[in-house]
Amino acid sequence: MRLADLISNPDTGRMSHTKLWANVACATATGMFVYQGVKDTLTTDTWLIYLGLVGGYAAALRLIAAWRIAGRSKASHADKGAGDA
Template sequence: MNVSDLFTNPATGRLSHSKLWANVACAVATAMFIQQGWRDTLGADIWLAYLGMVGGYSAARRWIATRRDSKEANDA
């Protein structure tokens, strides 16, 4: 996997704004999560928000890809 795969459309190789900003959001959330952990100010609400955002985004992407693949298989 190349770093460019985080920001580009695999079919066209062009910049994908949805991938770019989703990865920027995850990076910023991770940086803030680490910073709060370092300062010992990390509470349960931050854990839930962080895991919900990062884990939820990953789960949603996989679900969408599964739905897209099953639709393409049914159309073929």
């Protein structure tokens, strides 16, 4: 994986503002999480918020990708079925 893949649209290769700012937000949250861990100020609330947001974001991306694949698969089957008639 290239570093540019973190901020570019895989279909067009152009910069994606959505990917850019999502990765900036995750990197910032991770930096603060690590900083608080090093300074021994990390709380349970911070753990829950960080893991919920960063982990939830990653899970949401995978869910959306799965829905898109399922949608394409259904559309493909519908097109094949329409051609049979």
